[in-house]
Amino acid sequence: MPRTDEAEHWFNAVYEAVQEIPLGCVTTYGHIARLLGYPRRARQVGICLKHLPSNRTNRTSSAKGGGDESAEEDENDEQGEIYHHFHDDNVPWQRVVNSKGTISHRGPGSASRQAVALRHEGVTVEQDAMGDFYIDMARYGWFPARLPSEEGESEDSDSLEEEET
Numbered sequence: 001m002p003r004t005d006e007a008e009h010w011f012n013a014v015y016e017a018v019q020e021i022p023l024g025c026v027t028t029y030g031h032i033a034r035l036l037g038y039p040r041r042a043r044q045v046g047i048c049l050k051h052l053p054s055n056r057t058n059r060t061s062s063a064k065g066g067g068d069e070s071a072e073e074d075e076n077d078e079q080g081e082i083y084h085h086f087h088d089d090n091v092p093w094q095r096v097v098n099s100k101g102t103i104s105h106r107g108p109g110s111a112s113r114q115a116v117a118l119r120h121e122g123v124t125v126e127q128d129a130m131g132d133f134y135i136d137m138a139r140y141g142w143f144p145a146r147l148p149s150e151e152g153e154s155e156d157s158d159s160l161e162e163e164e165t
Contacts, residue, residue: 014048015086017147021095024122025142026135028099035147042099049096050106055089094118101137 003011017032029049030042038044094117098104103111103125115125115133123140125133 010044011048011051012086014045015052015091016149018049018091018093018096020148021092021142023092024140026095026097026101026118026123026137026140027142028101028137029096030099031143032096035144045096046104049091049093052091052093053084053087055084055087094121095142097135101135101141103133103135 013036014032017035021027028042029045030039032045033039033041094114097114103114105111111133115127118125118135123135125135127133
């Protein structure tokens with residue numbers, strides 16, 4: 001089912017925000033929602049990450065001789081494979097956890113896959129007696145007041161106003 005323009009904009013905003021989480025850091029679904037100006041949309045951030053496309057279709061089309069340029073021009077390549085601008089290789093989905101610092105279970109093996117990906121980035125992931133994976137958010141947490149891409153935006157507009165006067 002195709003997404004509405006509003007939903008597509010939200011998904012893309014979430015993916016762009018998650019791309020700004022530094023290597024070796026972790027944040028929460030709620031913090032991403034807050035950074036985007038919608039503090040009550042933590043679950044929707046989780047839904048976006050749950051539906052993040054796999055890069056397998058991109059790899060498949062490139063391996064079959066379809067270049068990235070042709071895939072970007074046409075959403076479907078000659079093999080019918082779909083090209084996704086945002087996918088699990090360029091959006092570090094693994095860096096987002098729940099507010100308790102634990103990895104949410106989204107399906108069989110998903111939590112352990114996320115733990116492996118985080119450990120690969122140097123994040124220590126512990127497992128408790130119940131089998132839940134958790135991260136020390138005091139050590140690895142990333143909670144800026146603004147996204148790094150937004151830093152200086154208001155300063156730039158302020159300096160432009162000063163130059164005009």
